[in-house]
Amino acid sequence: MTPALPSPRFNYWFWRTAFWFLMAAGLWATWLRVTGGLGAVTNLSDAFPWGLWIGFDILCGVGLAAGGFTLVAIVHIFNIAKYRPILRPAILTAFLGYLLVILALLFDLGRPDRIWHPLVMWNPHSVMFEVGWCVILYTTVLSLEFAPAVFEKLGWQAPLRLMRAISVPLMIAGVILSTLHQSSLGSLYLIVPSKLYPLWYSPMLPILFYVSAIAVGLAMTIFESWHSSRAFGKHLELPLLEGLARALAVLLSFYLTIRFADLWARGAFAALDPARGETWMFALEVALLAAPVVPLFRPGVRRRPGALYACAVLTIFGFIANRLNVSVTGMEASAGVHYVPRWSEVAVTLAIIALGFAIFRAVARNLPVFEES
């Protein structure tokens, strides 16, 4: 007897119910956030001022949106045109990603009404200032990179011609801005040498953040293509994904090499004490990122959609583990507190993710996101 597969109808209602449940929980948490302040909805404290919203929504959110600039660089700057069919969905993923990061920031900032202050009040010595500017500028670039899909739908020729005219400097600006702030998210933590656990604190943080962001950008592109092919019944661009998977294997190997070389050079292996929680969170992070490397180097694995998808998911989870380890696990010992997010922090985060999936779906259905091949 074969177990009954959930019917498409069941699937539809299951996801629809889950979506509205998450929206309701997120809205309730939003109400509490607005009326009661950060203290009413988070487990943050003077000892532990950054939690899930910075660690996941911002640090992971920006990284997971890195597929946009990576694919733009591949297709437009390195002119490897065969990847064009997966470029626009990657740009859409990135654009939505950044919009949601900004949305999450509105929850986390103590004074969200002043989110514009860095535009007029400058401190060029602040990494946060640089990240803020890069995110604002790059979100603008992404909106322009995605705009042609809207213009095509509306049949507006003049703006399309304009976009083509400015596309090269625009794409280059996008790649540069991404390089700067993906690495700068790591630079944020350069200022805490005495607070971040030695398994994560390193002068190499900006480089480690940058390389891992490119890797997870590729993994997210594979992840998104797999889901799109199922959700929209379109065929999977397997030969293209195979190429990305090969690049991902090389990048992950490179990342793990510099990660371990750095740990070794700093003598940080001495911090691997089996009695400490940090050791096991570090092991988890490394295991998740290392697990897909060998499979991804095997052509047989890369050609199987299921295996390819599993490798992408492992990379994504490994990346998330790394960012949460830097922002939460590695900061706990010096803070002297154990931070676990409150339900409302999780609710807001999940609602934002659900919103991302829903908007992607709606946009992909109504605008020319996937090229007819």
Next chain:
Amino acid sequence: MAFAILFDSTRCIGCRQCESACARRWNLPYDDTIASEEKLSAHKLTAVQTRGDRFARRMCMHCQKPGCASACPVGALQKTADGPVVYDAARCIGCRYCMIACPFQVPAYEWNSRLPRLRKCDQCADRQAAGKPTACSEACPVGATVSGTREAMIAEARKRLETNPGDYYPGIYGIDQVGGTSVLYLSAVPFDQLGLPAAIGHDPLPDLTWRALSLVPGIASTGSVLLGGVWWITHRRGEVARAEKKERGS
């Protein structure tokens, strides 16, 4: 003439007059319950902590090169020429990167306010400007907290160390920690026993981030030229191929 506070733990009797004077200056509530909270918070900008049979005062260290001020994206925290690190609540966006950056875990946040501010000691910048000592040093009945120019405070600390070497752990905390602070400590025991972080180094923290930030213009300009070059080469190749094909075809 930069200003500083000298706190001598060997003289402190734990009377908490400094706490009470500080609360008065900020118009913050102060009672027995608050007095018994031995940690800094949004309603307690200095705290006397019991460490065995000794007392240690905690407050903003007013670093010579403050990590918090370098971290603030909107310049809400500034190191003044007079010494204090001051906070402008009107600029603050509430990102709390200053709290992450502070190696002494000093800045506190108004977590339960709808329009929250950061709270921390400003070393009585206004009183200083008027030539008065800080409220806490004025209130101290035993001279455990004194204030004056940083040079004078260092000289005073050295004098106490020389006069009664047996009473003190040799050294002045704050003289070069994270590049020097404007609050200096004397103690009978190693400073970590007073709760002061020992392993924070002597390099100013802003230097660490600046090393990366100062590369930004170079990366932006070199990177743009480099990517432009790559674009030109890769597209030129396509153009040449197309032109050759056309020639062969005609």
